[in-house]
Amino acid sequence: xxxxxxxxxxxxxxxxxxxxxxxxxxxxxxxxxxxxxxxxxxxxxxxxxxxxxxxxxxxxxxxxxxxxxxxxxxxxxxxxxxxxxxxxxxxxxxxxxxxxxxxxxxxxxxxxxxxxxxxxxxxxxxxxxxxxxxxxxxxxxxxxxxxxxxxxxxxxxxxxxxxxxxxxxxxxxxxxxxxxxxxxxxxxxxxxxxxxxxxxxxxxxxxxxxxxxxxxxxxxxxxxxxxxxxxxxxxxxxxxxxxxxxxxxxxxxxxxxxxxxxxxxxxxxxxxxxxxxxxxxxxxxxxxxxxxxxxxxxxxxxxxxxxxxxxxxxxxxxxxxxxxxxxxxxxxxxxxxxxxxxxxxxxxxxxxxxxxxxxxxxxxxxxxxxxxxxxxxxxxxxxxxxxxxxxxxxxxxxxxxxxxxxxxxxxxxxxxxxxxxxxxxxxxxxxxxxxxxxxxx
Amino acid sequence: xxxxxxxxxxxxxxxxxxxxxxxxxxxxxxxxxxxxxxxxxxxxxxxxxxxxxxxxxxxxxxxxxxxxxxxxxxxxxxxxxxxxxxxxxxxxxxxxxxxxxxxxxxxxxxxxxxxxxxx
Numbered sequence: 257x258x259x260x261x262x263x264x265x266x267x268x269x270x271x272x273x274x275x276x277x278x279x280x281x282x283x284x285x286x287x288x289x290x291x292x293x294x295x296x297x298x299x300x301x302x303x304x305x306x307x308x309x310x311x312x313x314x315x316x317x318x319x320x321x322x323x324x325x326x327x328x329x330x331x332x333x334x335x336x337x338x339x340x341x342x343x344x345x346x347x348x349x350x351x352x353x354x355x356x357x358x359x360x361x362x363x364x365x366x367x368x369x370x371x372x373x374x375x376x377x378x379x380x381x382x383x384x385x386x387x388x389x390x391x392x393x394x395x396x397x398x399x400x401x402x403x404x405x406x407x408x409x410x411x412x413x414x415x416x417x418x419x420x421x422x423x424x425x426x427x428x429x430x431x432x433x434x435x436x437x438x439x440x441x442x443x444x445x446x447x448x449x450x451x452x453x454x455x456x457x458x459x460x461x462x463x464x465x466x467x468x469x470x471x472x473x474x475x476x477x478x479x480x481x482x483x484x485x486x487x488x489x490x491x492x493x494x495x496x497x498x499x500x501x502x503x504x505x506x507x508x509x510x511x512x513x514x515x516x517x518x519x520x521x522x523x524x525x526x527x528x529x530x531x532x533x534x535x536x537x538x539x540x541x542x543x544x545x546x547x548x549x550x551x552x553x554x555x556x557x558x559x560x561x562x563x564x565x566x567x568x569x570x571x572x573x574x575x576x577x578x579x580x581x582x583x584x585x586x587x588x589x590x591x592x593x594x595x596x597x598x599x600x601x602x603x604x605x606x607x608x609x610x611x612x613x614x615x616x617x618x619x620x621x622x623x624x625x626x627x628x629x630x631x632x633x634x635x636x637x638x639x640x641x642x643x644x645x646x647x648x649x650x651x652x653x654x655x656x657x658x659x660x661x662x663x664x665x666x667x668x669x670x671x672x673x674x675x676x677x678x679x680x681x682x683x684x685x686x687x688x689x690x691x692x693x694x695x696x697x
Numbered sequence: 698x699x700x701x702x703x704x705x706x707x708x709x710x711x712x713x714x715x716x717x718x719x720x721x722x723x724x725x726x727x728x729x730x731x732x733x734x735x736x737x738x739x740x741x742x743x744x745x746x747x748x749x750x751x752x753x754x755x756x757x758x759x760x761x762x763x764x765x766x767x768x769x770x771x772x773x774x775x776x777x778x779x780x781x782x783x784x785x786x787x788x789x790x791x792x793x794x795x796x797x798x799x800x801x802x803x804x805x806x807x808x809x810x811x812x813x814x815x816x
Binding site (some may be wrong): 288289290291293294296297302303314315317318319320322323471482548551553554555611614615618621622625626660663664665666667668669670 | 705706707727729730731735738749750751753754755756757758759761762763765766767771774775776777778796798800801
């Protein structure tokens with residue numbers, strides 16, 4: 257893994273698991289956007305704790321095992337879903353009364369620490385196999401680095417049609433190509449090279465926001481009236497501002513320590529040390545998640561332990577800045593969380609005023625999800641091919657379609673990482689039975 | 698019969714599939730998740746369909762919040778697709794909002810529409 261295991265990272269992982277489990281246990285914040293709206297039914301006694309836990313478990317367990325773990329192993333940083341979806345489960349597992357919250361905290365903290373050591377143990381175990389394929393796992397994310405800047409064009413196409421989308425696509429390609437050719441300056445003998453993918457992404461995101469801002473108010477804008485009834489929920493979240501701020505600070509700190517990453521794209525970029533670009537990607541994802549997290553928070557009175565994910569953006573930029581960076585990350589994360597909570601009321605009232613922004617969020621999440629599906633799938637093929645040039649492509653393409661036909665299909669996004677990891681294990685088995693000799697180059 | 702497509706992904710694909718299996722008896726409209734959920738809440742539409750990567754978040758969250766969890770069901774989530782009989786039972790038991798993983802749309806929309814049109 258990329259992270260180090262020391263006293264500081266152990267404490268941070270324990271705190272992260274502990275506080276997130278506490279928030280879920282006390283019905284203050286959960287990470288799964290689909291679980292949040294279940295809480296009003298629970299809090300009004302229309303749903304019991306067991307059903308809430310069963311829902312939480314059903315929604316999140318498959319994502320932790322099928323998506324979180326393989327993505328984390330392949331990427332060498334823990335994707336945040338692995339811990340925060342698990343703490344949703346742990347928190348809702350215990351009753352929210354009396355001493356039970358401390359049991360939830362203890363199990364959550366223990367899970368954080370076990371995850372830290374466990375991930376490293378898995379990587380170490382893979383390294384001692386006769387054929388060490390861990391070096392090739394990075395290839396799974398290679399396309400994300402080179403092609404993720406395309407997503408704003410797709411979001412614009414969903415929002416404003418394929419002509420506008422095509423224009424943004426051309427713009428992104430031109431910006432990247434021009435930056436590759438002319439993006440190097442020499443100022444006072446210091447060469448400054450602009451990151452072509454970062455530039456393309458930035459221009460694409462700006463184009464996307466401009467298109468969204470120009471969208472006209474839709475005819476049937478009655479969201480404000482509908483949301484007026486939820487003011488009590490906003491008060492409920494505000495009441496818990498201090499503990500949410502603490503959670504924001506810890507999530508930010510864990511990001512800065514390279515323990516966790518907010519999504520598969522910024523994870524890959526962080527693992528490659530491209531922090532500025534990772535921050536731009538995280539910012540783009542935040543734009544996508546602001547409407548979803550905030551609207552689900554308003555209808556439920558329950559927030560997210562990581563907020564709108566904006567806390568990750570400065571946290572990524574604080575990486576490798578020593579003790580100042582860590583302190584800065586924690587404080588900024590906490591402040592952002594407070595500001596987000598304070599803005600909830602404004603968002604609830606302003607829902608109709610910026611119809612394009614709500615659509616922008618939906619379209620951004622959709623576009624990113626589609627690009628990641630494809631990029632991770634092809635990345636998985638390339639990685640499997642690097643591990644086993646004879647059968648790699650066959651395995652991953654086959655796995656993709658078997659999954660589609662399955663009665664229990666996993667996330668498409670997980671097929672690339674799972675394909676690459678399983679290919680590595682398969683070649684080791686083949687090696688043991690003499691079917692995959694190690695060729696010394 | 699009016700069906701609204703709300704949550705997040707592949708809305709046009711969902712609408713096309715609903716039209717295809719609606720045998721001309723269904724009027725489909727694509728809306729934002731909030732407006733789609735409000736349409737069902739105020740009886741301007743009978744059913745809400747939504748798809749996203751998890752089948753529960755972007756797909757169904759607003760419907761759960763506005764229509765109520767007792768009327769909502771995630772027909773598929775990553776790692777689990779409901780059995781055909783379970784899906785039909787959900788419709789018969791009065792569920793109004795259906796969330797699913799976008800890749801599963803083709804598998805489950807024909808079943809949902811078949812059962813909905815029986816009502």
